[in-house]
Amino acid sequence: KFKMNSNDPVRVNLSPDNTACCREMKLSDTFDTTNREKFRPVYHFSPLYGWMNDPNGMVYKDGEYHLFYQHNPYGSKWGNMNWGHAISKDLINWEYRSDAITPDAFGTIFSGSAVVDHNNTAGFGAGAIIAIYTQNGDRQVQSIAYSTDNGRTFTKYADNPVLVSEARDFRDPKVFWYEGTKRWIMVLAVGQEMQFFSSPNLKNWTFESSFGKGQGAHGNVWECPDLFELPVEGTNEKKWVLLCSLGDGPFGDSATQYFVGTFNGKEFVNESPSKTKWMDWGKDHYATVTWCDAPDNRRIAIAWMSNWQYANDVPTSQYRSPNSVPRDLSLFTVDGETYLQSAPSPELLKLRDVSKKRSFKVNGTRIIKDMIADNEGAYEIELTIENQHADVIGLRLYNDKGEEVDMQYNMTEKKFSMDRRKSGDVGFNENFPMLTWTAIESGKDELKLRLFVDKSSVEAFGDGGRFVMTNQVFPSEPYTHIDFYSKGGAYKVDSFVIYKLKK
Ligand code: FRU
Known part of the structure; x- marks a missing residue:
């Protein structure tokens, strides 16, 4: 109605x-x-x-x-x-x-x-x-x-x-x-x-x-x-x-x-x-x-x-x-x-509803299931990460159907990437499955990332928007879980905040 x-x-x-x-x-x-x-x-x-x-x-x-x-x-x-x-x-x-x-x-x-x-x-x-x-x-x-x-x-x-x-x-x-x-x-x-x-x-x-x-x-x-x-x-x-x-x-x-x-x-x-x-x-x-x-x-x-x-x-x-x-x-x-x-835009802060905050170290994999209650697939993740010698700082949003969006900072190659090849329905057009990437500024050990996730999209804002990456995704159910993983060393998630976002 x-x-x-x-x-x-x-x-x-x-x-x-x-x-x-x-x-x-x-x-x-x-x-x-x-x-x-x-x-x-x-x-x-x-x-x-x-x-x-x-x-x-x-x-x-x-x-x-x-x-x-x-x-x-x-x-x-x-x-x-x-x-x-x-x-x-x-x-x-x-x-x-x-x-x-x-x-x-x-x-x-x-x-x-x-x-x-x-x-x-x-x-x-x-x-x-x-x-x-x-x-x-x-x-x-x-x-x-x-x-x-x-x-x-x-x-x-x-x-x-x-x-x-x-x-x-x-x-x-x-x-x-x-x-x-x-x-x-x-x-x-x-x-x-x-x-x-x-x-x-x-x-x-x-x-x-x-x-x-x-x-x-x-x-x-x-x-x-x-x-x-x-x-x-x-x-x-x-x-x-x-x-x-x-x-x-x-x-x-x-x-x-x-x-x-x-x-x-x-x-x-x-x-x-x-x-x-x-x-x-x-x-x-x-x-x-x-x-x-x-x-x-x-x-x-x-x-x-x-x-x-x-x-x-x-x-x-x-x-x-x-x-x-x-x-x-x-x-x-x-x-x-x-x-x-x-x-x-600062107006987006108005969308923030329930939030959860944590900090932890990642050396290998850190799994967080059901990041937030009643997750309808509309949320914001705000991250501050301190690298402590990791070559790869990874995070994977996924659901119980095995569908995922994988994001990585490759600290050796100075790149940020987002991979939606297994994100859900990708078969409707051959040009849809894709890994996108961008160079990141070198010499930074503190990384800031905001992810806006909605029912059918992920927008990543790095370093306050110095790089941005926008991709559609069509998962059969929302990504409710997140894995943090590291390769070649550890990193510290100084702050991981997830906000449920309002309609
Ligand atoms: C761009 C565009 C414009 C045009 C419009 C038509 O997406 O091709 O150049 O005005 O769409 O819908």
Whole structure:
């Protein structure tokens, strides 16, 4: 059962086999649903019905975070793209709204962003929320729609589209206000590059420059850009970060890379052209974008937690794919190179319920069965480990069916890895079984790790988010046990805390 907060109709697909069975639901309707699927996450955002991919139009206004998203309201496979919509006051509890922007003669509604037009530059009213999105029809064009009721309803601009091109892949506008030139900036993914446009009013756009040739990873098209400025930890400096998703990540297909450099309102310059930097070292972290106008100058990112290689095949039926947990971004420097740090957003602490804390030494194996009572498969593990000569620091989450996720710090090779090859149902697509890994900073004996486990995912945050790894898993029952193991020496778990996480 669910409650709706307005009389906006919601289209509901009630067919598990994804046939075109669709009903319009109104506030006055109440119905039971078999929608509580086994793999539906407990605390990650997932669409009520149907397919979801990229987060879109993330904007904060008057105490509310808006999350729009690529949504197929008619079924749980990709197609018929609309902008789904949800609102939250705390990034944790989301209120489902009906789809905000729906297809028209210019095409279906692809990814894009939203801004608050404080100065009424577009003439739709001061404080209007304006969505800028791609329409996918005969070609890809950019359109706008505005809301003067805090995102509850949107009106499409009568003179859409506002930006067209001959380019076939011309999409995913990220728009923000640049105070330096007093212009709106749009970053657009165009084939294998990013293009920058500027506008005084969100309606008339001027091409400024392009970026991409010979920079970072290529392969397949670039998608879902974002561009923002962040302070560099321990300095008075600020740098610009350009996010870019693409289908050629370190473990196959979908991943988000980023560039660090300067932006002057016209041009982005990458300070390390020979380096490729990844935001997340798992297989399921794509289309990462950040909130506009978030309070306290925070830069909060969220990603789609899947991979185009198998997103349409994952073993769910009423819905497909959640988002990652929100992350607060910052910059840090190691050996003269600046990197992005993605820390779990502090709001996630609100999810913590019952906890248990222990400390112990591991020399061989230490088994902890039934880590926490009433474990529904939604928990956080917070670890501080002191290495005392171990070559391998291992931990294994597992269930009574012999399904497991194995994680290791390899101290000799300076790597952290996550192996989901035996994590449960892995056979629905040949690209799903996988061990993912990342290099870790050398010379550290104190290791800090936070693991967010939900019904069908594991997100690992190392060293406060200096490395992150996000992977989906589909166990037949939750991982209720954990083994700590060591190879080649001992280590001390200074603190092992497990929190049950609330819905
Ligand atoms: C990225 C993407 C975008 C596009 C959207 C369509 O996942 O391919 O480039 O706008 O999905 O759903």
